[in-house]
Amino acid sequence: MPLVKLSNIRKSFGPVEVLKGVDMTVDEGQVVAMIGRSGSGKSTLLRSINGLERIDDGVIEVDGECVDPSQIDLRALRLKVGMVFQQFNLFPHLSAGENVMLALKVVKKMGKPETRAAAEQALAKVGLGHKFDAYPSQLSGGQQQRVAIARSLAMAPKVLLCDEITSALDPELVNEVLSVVRKLAEEGMTLILVTHEMRFAREVCDQLVFMHGGRIIEQGAPAELFDRPSTPELAQFVGMVEAR
Amino acid sequence: MAYTFDFSSLWDYAPVLVHGVATTVGLTVAGTVLGVGIGIAGAAARSSGNRPLRIAVGAYVELIRNTPFLVQLFFIFFGLPSLGIRMPEWAAAILAMVINLGAYSTEIIRAGIDATPKGQVEAGASLGMTGPQIFRYIILGPAMGKIWPALSSQIVIVMLGSSVCSQIATEELSFAANFIQSRNFRPFEAYFLATALYLALAVGVRWLLARMGHRMFMKGAARA
Amino acid sequence: MLEFSLWDILSNLLLAARWTVALSVIAFVAGGVAGLLVLFARVAPVPPLQGAAKLYIELFQGTPLLMQLFIAFFALPLAGIETSPWTSAAVALTLFTSAYLAEIWRGCVEAVPKGQWEASSSLAMNFGEQMRWVVLPQALRIAVPPTVGFSVQVVKGTAVTSIIGFAEVTKVGTAITNATFQPFLVYGLVGLIYFALCYPLSLSAKALERKLHAAR
Numbered sequence: 001m002p003l004v005k006l007s008n009i010r011k012s013f014g015p016v017e018v019l020k021g022v023d024m025t026v027d028e029g030q031v032v033a034m035i036g037r038s039g040s041g042k043s044t045l046l047r048s049i050n051g052l053e054r055i056d057d058g059v060i061e062v063d064g065e066c067v068d069p070s071q072i073d074l075r076a077l078r079l080k081v082g083m084v085f086q087q088f089n090l091f092p093h094l095s096a097g098e099n100v101m102l103a104l105k106v107v108k109k110m111g112k113p114e115t116r117a118a119a120e121q122a123l124a125k126v127g128l129g130h131k132f133d134a135y136p137s138q139l140s141g142g143q144q145q146r147v148a149i150a151r152s153l154a155m156a157p158k159v160l161l162c163d164e165i166t167s168a169l170d171p172e173l174v175n176e177v178l179s180v181v182r183k184l185a186e187e188g189m190t191l192i193l194v195t196h197e198m199r200f201a202r203e204v205c206d207q208l209v210f211m212h213g214g215r216i217i218e219q220g221a222p223a224e225l226f227d228r229p230s231t232p233e234l235a236q237f238v239g240m241v242e243a244r
Numbered sequence: 245m246a247y248t249f250d251f252s253s254l255w256d257y258a259p260v261l262v263h264g265v266a267t268t269v270g271l272t273v274a275g276t277v278l279g280v281g282i283g284i285a286g287a288a289a290r291s292s293g294n295r296p297l298r299i300a301v302g303a304y305v306e307l308i309r310n311t312p313f314l315v316q317l318f319f320i321f322f323g324l325p326s327l328g329i330r331m332p333e334w335a336a337a338i339l340a341m342v343i344n345l346g347a348y349s350t351e352i353i354r355a356g357i358d359a360t361p362k363g364q365v366e367a368g369a370s371l372g373m374t375g376p377q378i379f380r381y382i383i384l385g386p387a388m389g390k391i392w393p394a395l396s397s398q399i400v401i402v403m404l405g406s407s408v409c410s411q412i413a414t415e416e417l418s419f420a421a422n423f424i425q426s427r428n429f430r431p432f433e434a435y436f437l438a439t440a441l442y443l444a445l446a447v448g449v450r451w452l453l454a455r456m457g458h459r460m461f462m463k464g465a466a467r468a
Numbered sequence: 469m470l471e472f473s474l475w476d477i478l479s480n481l482l483l484a485a486r487w488t489v490a491l492s493v494i495a496f497v498a499g500g501v502a503g504l505l506v507l508f509a510r511v512a513p514v515p516p517l518q519g520a521a522k523l524y525i526e527l528f529q530g531t532p533l534l535m536q537l538f539i540a541f542f543a544l545p546l547a548g549i550e551t552s553p554w555t556s557a558a559v560a561l562t563l564f565t566s567a568y569l570a571e572i573w574r575g576c577v578e579a580v581p582k583g584q585w586e587a588s589s590s591l592a593m594n595f596g597e598q599m600r601w602v603v604l605p606q607a608l609r610i611a612v613p614p615t616v617g618f619s620v621q622v623v624k625g626t627a628v629t630s631i632i633g634f635a636e637v638t639k640v641g642t643a644i645t646n647a648t649f650q651p652f653l654v655y656g657l658v659g660l661i662y663f664a665l666c667y668p669l670s671l672s673a674k675a676l677e678r679k680l681h682a683a684r
Contacts, residue, residue, distance in 0.1 A: 050590055051589075052586055052589070052590065074589070074592075075592050075594060078589065078590055078591070078592035079592045081590075082590065082591075083586075083587075083590035085583060085586065085587060085590075087583050089581075089583035089584060089586060089587035090587075091584065091587070091588075091602055091606075092606065093605045093606055093609075102591070102601055102602075103588075103591035103592065103593060106593060106597050106601055107591060107592045107593055107597065148587075151591070152590070152591070155591060155592070247546045306667065306670070307659075307663065309620070309666075309670065310620060310624075310662065310663045310666035310667045310670055311624070311659045311662045311663050311666070312624040312625075312626075312627035312628070312638065312662055313624070313627075314627045314628060314630070314631075314638060315627055315638055315641075315655060315658050315659050315662060316659070318638075318641075318642070318651070318655045318658075319651075319652075319655040319656065319659060322645065322651035322652075322655060323651045323652035323655045323656065324652070325651075326650075326651065326652035327652065400530075404530075404531065404532040404533070405532065405533075406532075407532035407533075407534040407535060408532075408534055408628060408631065410534075411631060418532065418534055418535065421535075421538075431538065431542040432539070432542045432543055432546060435535055435538040435539050435542060436539060436543075438535060439531045439532075439535040439536075439539060442530070442531045442532055442535060443526075443527065443530045443531050446529075446530035446531070447530060
């Protein structure tokens with residue numbers, strides 16, 4: 001049984017239909033990258049999986065539970081689906097440790113010692129155990145993004161969504177974030193990423209999903225898709241990316 | 245005993261209400277035109293090189309902004325005659341509104357001027373323009389455009405504040421309500437209607453000012 | 469006619485100023501609490517609540533405080549509530565304050581980046597938790613200067629309550645004027661008393677504002 005199953009997802013912003021009936025499944029432990037040009041609908045699709053975008057039609061199933069778009073139980077959904085953002089979105093008034101602990105305390109109602117231990121563990125996992133008391137403004141972009149990953153991980157989600165998480169970083173900081181993601185993938189975490197890092201996608205992902213004009217028009221193993229694109233759109237996209 | 249509302253008797257007083265609304269509008273127009281004029285002059289003075297002038301204008305602004313309009317009005321209407329300065333109640337009302345709005349708009353417009361990029365002034369200066377020319381042709385327009393929403397809110401506040409001018413018997417809208425309730429003994433209805441009229445005036449003035457601002461300051465400039 | 473010394477006048481005005489201060493404090497504190505409720509309604513993801521809060525704010529910002537006072541003074545008895553100038557003034561000024569503060573604070577809440585809402589909702593927080601732990605702590609920081617600044621409007625607003633007969637400093641000033649026929653002196657002093665109350669508030673609002681900008 002797939003962990004995430006999207007069926008016929010539709011979404012419009014005003015008169016513009018950005019998702020035109022998307023179907024997609026992600027199995028437990030799978031690492032899936034969504035690629036495509038900006039405006040292809042990949043970020044919107046990703047954001048609809050945890051209800052940040054409300055879909056107009058279709059069915060989202062996570063971990064066997066069907067999520068009705070009209071009366072979504074967002075809290076239950078979001079306990080299963082973590083998310084990391086392009087702009088990190090750390091809480092600036094809280095230290096790194098407090099960022100990680102907040103939802104454990106408030107949402108999961110965990111006791112103080114357990115909360116603290118879980119936060120320390122999550123920060124250690126992203127290599128920032130020593131930055132527990134640092135505030136976001138005192139951290140580099142790469143460090144901030146790793147705290148954001150730790151913050152999501154600490155909630156023990158079934159699947160982690162990553163929305164262009166290296167796009168806002170200076171080039172020299174990209175790798176420290178990607179290596180954390182690579183480690184998660186190796187440990188069997190289910191990941192769905194929207195990314196422009198094609199080399200990373202090729203090396204780490206099991207499955208590549210190419211979106212174009214609000215639809216998935218190709219999907220499969222990365223090597224296959226990159227080397228033998230079967231649509232002109234993907235061929236053009238690959239050519240464009242490789243020319244960069 | 246249940247109270248029965250009766251708004252029908254207010255019909256007889258329609259002319260009184262019309263007179264009240266017209267007076268309130270008149271006070272507001274006069275107060276706005278002169279008050280904003282003072283504001284522009286005050287803001288120019290505040291950003292001028294003349295230190296005593298700057299201090300004097302600063303004192304005026306703080307004195308007005310930190311005392312109630314009602315007290316300013318009483319001081320002008322009841323206090324100034326001791327110095328031999330007498331005026332009819334409508335003139336006192338306008339004077340108080342002008343002085344009040346003048347102080348607020350000085351501060352508001354000055355904020356807009358402070359936000360002018362330095363390069364604009366330097367560009368003007370390197371074209372050989374004088375200080376006043378730079379102020380008039382380069383700084384003022386964009387500054388007014390920027391602060392127009394804040395200035396519009398202040399104009400509405402001053403218009404609503406003019407309701408206390410009834411206390412010196414200026415025959416504006418709240419005076420009309422006082423008059424009506426003293427005749428028909430239905431204070432709730434009278435004040436309720438007057439309040440609704442004020443609300444309509446506030447919405448209308450806000451709309452009008454937004455239109456005017458669009459006309460005057462948005463041409464050509466693609467301001468985000 | 470009785471002779472009034474300057475000290476007689478001033479001491480009576482200062483005694484009355486106590487009521488100006490008391491009313492200001494009550495309106496500001498109660499208005500702050502009520503304003504917080506209005507704020508929650510205004511920014512909650514519940515359209516009918518938002519609409520109601522918007523209307524509430526519009527009603528109080530679009531009508532004169534004087535009319536609000538009159539309506540409180542004449543309407544509360546219709547609802548069977550005993551009123552005095554004191555209670556009417558406190559009720560009207562509290563509602564007035566709550567509307568303005570809610571609107572000021574809404575601006576502060578909206579200044580918190582959208583990403584903060586998204587990140588906290590992705591962590592499964594509900595609206596109340598987001599406000600309590602993520603948004604308000606950030607909004608509060610920028611809300612302090614304009615809130616202190618607005619307290620000046622509350623103090624000045626109390627002057628209008630003299631018209632419905634509440635014996636604060638403006639009302640007592642009028643009474644003294646009627647007895648002494650020295651309006652220039654008396655209203656001048658009344659003005660100075662307000663200035664002494666308000667100017668420190670204005671100054672601290674400005675100082676807080678500067679501090680906030682420096683901290684950024």
